[in-house]
Amino acid sequence: MPPLRHLAIIMDGNGRWAEQRHLPRIVGHRRGVETVQRIVAACHARGIPYLTLYAFSSENWGRPVEEVGALMGLLGRYLQSELDTMLQRGVRLRVIGETGRLPADVQRVLEETVSRTAANGEMVLTLALSYGGRDEIVRGVRRLAEQVKRGALLPEQIGESELSAALDTAGIPDPDLLIRTSGEMRISNFLLWQLAYAELHFTDVLWPDFDEAELQTALDRFRQRQRRFGLTAAQLAEQATTPGEDRH
Numbered sequence: 001m002p003p004l005r006h007l008a009i010i011m012d013g014n015g016r017w018a019e020q021r022h023l024p025r026i027v028g029h030r031r032g033v034e035t036v037q038r039i040v041a042a043c044h045a046r047g048i049p050y051l052t053l054y055a056f057s058s059e060n061w062g063r064p065v066e067e068v069g070a071l072m073g074l075l076g077r078y079l080q081s082e083l084d085t086m087l088q089r090g091v092r093l094r095v096i097g098e099t100g101r102l103p104a105d106v107q108r109v110l111e112e113t114v115s116r117t118a119a120n121g122e123m124v125l126t127l128a129l130s131y132g133g134r135d136e137i138v139r140g141v142r143r144l145a146e147q148v149k150r151g152a153l154l155p156e157q158i159g160e161s162e163l164s165a166a167l168d169t170a171g172i173p174d175p176d177l178l179i180r181t182s183g184e185m186r187i188s189n190f191l192l193w194q195l196a197y198a199e200l201h202f203t204d205v206l207w208p209d210f211d212e213a214e215l216q217t218a219l220d221r222f223r224q225r226q227r228r229f230g231l232t233a234a235q236l237a238e239q240a241t242t243p244g245e246d247r248h
């Protein structure tokens with residue numbers, strides 16, 4: 001049974017959930033926030049140490065200004081209302097993405113939540129905000145180039161672990177499982193580098209309807225999969241009996 005340390009989720013389908021009910025899209029996003037609260041609690045209860053949610057992509061800035069404004073408002077209110085719960089549950093908040101583009105009040109509440117939960121060790125909840133995977137890789141490459149320019153790093157010293165450490169997700173293990181709701185089968189510029197070996201789970205359920213039972217189905221299916229990391233099944237069986245050979 002493969003261990004699950006990091007679950008990443010593309011929360012898709014809020015808009016369609018609302019449109020199906022002839023409601024404004026923002027009502028779907030509001031219901032989406034309630035799903036976030038339920039799923040964070042369910043992951044915490046299951047002892048999943050890392051959960052990463054794609055809450056707002058770099059491309060989402062192109063949505064109508066009212067929708068962007070409403071999403072930012074929901075985000076700010078979510079953070080304010082969840083701080084106590086995060087502190088009680090030992091949840092540490094992290095943020096990945098180009099957060100400098102977010103409205104100043106959202107940046108302030110994010111910084112406060114990140115710093116007030118920094119010592120928590122039960123679970124790391126990472127929100128991807130103004131996030132794009134290619135964008136993040138470019139930022140990481142720039143950070144490495146700066147180090148080379150300063151003479152702190154030689155080009156030949158740059159390997160996969162150096163690039164991983166230069167990304168926004170530094171210190172977070174790669175996702176073991178990615179869930180995407182709403183029937184779309186795309187990665188949509190999410191965690192491009194980090195998802196290299198992730199198992200993928202797609203469900204037709206729209207994010208506002210995604211519940212604990214759907215989460216459990218995804219986790220059960222994940223547990224039935226054999227992760228080979230490019231090796232053969234025989235090699236894996238041999239590794240399992242050789243101590244100290246575990247790659248993940």
Ligand code: FPP
Nearest residue numbers: 011012013014015016032033036055075078
């Ligand atoms: C996708 O639905 C969802 C988003 C673009 C935003 C996700 C945001 C939330 C769940 C609420 C805020 C998040 C937090 C963490 C408080 P969509 O609008 O793309 O749906 P559609 O594809 O049906 O139009």
